[in-house]
Amino acid sequence: xxxxxxxxxxxxxxxxxxxxxxxxxxxxxxxxxxxxxxxxxxxxxxxxxxxxxxxxxxxxxxxxxxxxxxxxxxxxxxxxxxxxxxxxxxxxxxxxxxxxxxxxxxxxxxxxxxxxxxxxxxxxxxxxxxxxxxxxxxxxxxxxxxxxxxxxxxxxxxxxxxxxxxxxxxxxxxxxxxxxxxxxxxxxxxxxxxxxxxxxxxxxxxxxxxxxxxxxxxxxxxxxxxxxxxxxxxxxxxxxxxxxxxxxxxxxxxxxxxxxxxxxxxxxxxxxxxxxxxxxxxxxxxxxxxxxxxxxxxxxxxxxxxxxxxxxxxxxxxxxxxxxxxxxxxxxxxxxxxxx
Numbered sequence: 001x002x003x004x005x006x007x008x009x010x011x012x013x014x015x016x017x018x019x020x021x022x023x024x025x026x027x028x029x030x031x032x033x034x035x036x037x038x039x040x041x042x043x044x045x046x047x048x049x050x051x052x053x054x055x056x057x058x059x060x061x062x063x064x065x066x067x068x069x070x071x072x073x074x075x076x077x078x079x080x081x082x083x084x085x086x087x088x089x090x091x092x093x094x095x096x097x098x099x100x101x102x103x104x105x106x107x108x109x110x111x112x113x114x115x116x117x118x119x120x121x122x123x124x125x126x127x128x129x130x131x132x133x134x135x136x137x138x139x140x141x142x143x144x145x146x147x148x149x150x151x152x153x154x155x156x157x158x159x160x161x162x163x164x165x166x167x168x169x170x171x172x173x174x175x176x177x178x179x180x181x182x183x184x185x186x187x188x189x190x191x192x193x194x195x196x197x198x199x200x201x202x203x204x205x206x207x208x209x210x211x212x213x214x215x216x217x218x219x220x221x222x223x224x225x226x227x228x229x230x231x232x233x234x235x236x237x238x239x240x241x242x243x244x245x246x247x248x249x250x251x252x253x254x255x256x257x258x259x260x261x262x263x264x265x266x267x268x269x270x271x272x273x274x275x276x277x278x279x280x281x282x283x284x285x286x287x288x289x290x291x292x293x294x295x296x297x298x299x300x301x302x303x304x305x306x307x308x309x310x311x312x313x314x315x316x317x318x319x320x321x322x323x324x325x326x327x328x329x330x331x332x333x334x335x336x337x338x339x340x
Contacts, residue, residue, distance in 0.1 A: 005049060006049075007047060007048070007049055008047075008048055009038075009045050009046070009047060009048075010035055010045070010046050010047075010048045035047060035048040036048075111150070111153070114146040114147075114149050114150050115150070117142070117146050118143055118146050118147070121139045121142055121143050122143065124139060125139055125140075145194065157289065159219065159293055170213045170216055170297070170300035170301060171213045171216075172211040172212060172213055172301070173211065173212070173213070173214070174209050174210070174211055175209060175210065175211075175212055175214055176207065176209055177207060177209075177210050177212065177217075177243060177250045177252065177322060178203045178207050178243050180212065180214055180217050180218060180221070181201075181203065181221060181241065181243050181252060182201075182203075183214075183218060184217075184218045184221035184222055184225070185199065185201060185221075185225075185241065187218070187222060188221075188222055188225045188226075191225075191226070191229070192225070192229060192239075195229045195236070195237065196235075196236035196237075197228075197229045197232065197236055197237040197238070197239055198236065198237070198238050198239070199225070199239045199240075199241060200238070200239070200240045200241070201240075201241045201242075202240070202241070202242045202243070202244075203242075203243045203244075204243060204244045204245060207243065207244075207245055207250055208245065208248065208250065208324075210249075210250050210322045210323070210324075211301075212301055212322060213297075213300075213301070216297045216300070216301075217297070217301070217320075219293075219297065220293075220294045220297050220298060220305075220320060221241075221252065221254070221320075223290045223291070223293065223294050224254040224294065224318045224320075225239065225241075225254060226290070227256075227290065227291070227316075227318075228254055228255070228256035228258070228315075228316070228318075229256075231256060231258040231259070231315070231316065232256045232257050232258045232315065233257055233258065237256055237257060237258065238256070238257045238313055239254065239255065239256050239257075239313075240253075240254075240255040240256075240310075240312055240313055241253070241254055241255075242255070246321060247324075248324035249303075249321050249322055249323060249324050250321070250322045251319055251320070251321050251322075252319070252320040252321075252322070253317055253318070253319045253320075254317070254318045255310035255311075255312060255313050255315060255316070255317040255318075256310070256313060256315040256316055256317075257310075257313040257314060257315045258315040258316060259315065259316075260309050260310070260314070260315045260316045261307050261316045266306070266307050266308070269291050269307065270291050270292060270294075270295040270305065271292060272289060272292040274291075274292075294320075298320055301322060301323065302323040303320060303321050303322045303323050304320075304321050305318065305319065305320050305321075306318070306319050306321075307319070
């Protein structure tokens with residue numbers, strides 16, 4: 001029987017028959033239903049279900065009421081949470097759509113500007129409107145610079161598209177990270193000289209080797225150097241490149257003397273198409289995919305990339321942390337299995 005309910009035998013007047021081991025209070029309890037007859041063998045006797053303890057019913061009613069309140073509250077919270085998640089998803093999609101639109105606009109501008117300049121200087125050379133050999137050489141130098149700029153932009157877009165579709169696997173091989181950094185600096189030397197940038201290099205001796213994709217990692221360093229020069233001081237940026245051991249890992253840091261990255265944007269800058277503070281991005285060339293490409297490449301190595309405030313030059317400090325050798329070999333094995 002449920003708690004607080006008692007079954008008792010009663011006479012024809014409904015009074016409980018004594019001697020059933022039921023307390024007087026229970027015998028006087030409220031009948032829950034009409035008494036039922038025992039049958040012809042016990043004429044005049046009936047069985048009754050009585051509410052012997054009303055407090056039990058009150059407690060159960062209160063418990064049930066609390067349960068329904070909790071269920072209702074949980075349902076309301078679930079609806080609110082689902083609504084907030086849906087709203088956040090919609091806002092994210094709207095923001096992504098806006099950034100994609102900005103990306104297309106920026107990319108069109110980045111392509112149109114050098115093409116216009118190239119057309120102008122080519123026409124000057126074709127029509128013989130140069131005054132002397134020095135001016136002709138300057139035109140050719142400018143054409144070379146703009147051509148390199150276009151090639152870099154197109155390569156970056158193609159690489160980003162390849163990584164987005166998962167068609168650009170990382171080919172990990174054992175290499176000296178310091179040699180890779182020096183190679184990237186040698187490639188970037190002409191760009192730095194044209195921009196009037198000063199690049200300081202600090203490489204710790206006896207760095208451990210790491211499993212890495214040389215070409216992909218060089219592309220990461222070139223992107224970070226290019227950003228450091230573009231966002232550095234207008235009168236010639238100062239850039240500091242550091243390669244050092246971080247426990248069993250290798251850390252590559254590229255620090256500039258620019259305004260830095262606000263703390264609220266230090267994760268956003270690695271998202272696709274994000275261009276950061278409009279007051280800065282409006283005067284700096286770029287399509288918004290360079291750092292996103294860097295993150296994809298570094299994650300493909302099993303490492304991480306982050307940005308903080310530089311301790312030496314005070315600007316942005318981008319750090320690439322390559323994994324230790326054992327982690328890199330695990331990634332290499334997994335990649336080979338995937339290709340197989």
